[in-house]
Amino acid sequence: MNHSVRLTIGGHGIADLSWRPGLEPDQFQHAVTALAEEASGSGLRRIEVALPAGDRWARRAVLRSGFPLEGTRRSVGPRGDGTYDDLMLIIQAREAGLGRNR
Numbered sequence: 001m002n003h004s005v006r007l008t009i010g011g012h013g014i015a016d017l018s019w020r021p022g023l024e025p026d027q028f029q030h031a032v033t034a035l036a037e038e039a040s041g042s043g044l045r046r047i048e049v050a051l052p053a054g055d056r057w058a059r060r061a062v063l064r065s066g067f068p069l070e071g072t073r074r075s076v077g078p079r080g081d082g083t084y085d086d087l088m089l090i091i092q093a094r095e096a097g098l099g100r101n102r
Contacts, residue, residue: 013045
């Protein structure tokens with residue numbers, strides 16, 4: 001298992017996906033796919049990923065791992081300069097094939 005990418009399991013069968021900065025895109029995509037596969041038998045209903053709208057490589061890697069885009073939350077991600085960034089909300093749900101690539 002790659003400890004650079006992890007799931008934090010919350011209530012109601014929902015987990016948040018997080019990762020440490022500095023991963024190569026291919027390494028990140030592989031780790032996300034592996035975690036989703038591993039989670040498929042764990043009883044989770046949803047894996048949620050919230051990332052800045054401008055983080056193109058992370059968004060691309062998560063989408064390529066089989067996570068569909070659910071929506072965009074406007075101006076909710078705080079930035080260091082006092083402004084706010086849009087967050088892309090990407091979900092992998094059991095109904096959408098949790099743990100399976102599309």
